[in-house]
Amino acid sequence: LEGPAFDLYKKILEEAENDQNALKLIASGGISTFSELPKLAEIGCAGTIIGKAIYENRISLEQLEQFILNL
Structure with a gap:
């Protein structure tokens, strides 16, 4: 995995920011470590x-639980 396309996702969200229809972007592909989730x-x-990432034990369910509880 090469990592998420942070710059692309950010550009898409910035360009859609002024649109009246709310865009809900779901990041997919390249996410391999827990540390990428807060940045996304x-x-x-x-x-x-x-x-x-979960299947390969790169991100644990315990990490996800703590992340979700702290949102």
Whole structure:
């Protein structure tokens, strides 16, 4: 995994910011570490797809639980 496309997601969200229809962007692909999740949330992603990272034990369910509880 090469990591999320942070710059692309940020650009899409910035361009959609002035649109009357709210955009809910779900980040997918390249997410391999827990530390990427807060950064994706910070730039405005509404969610992430992290099935492979969980399957490969790169992100634990305990980490996710703590992250969600602290949102």
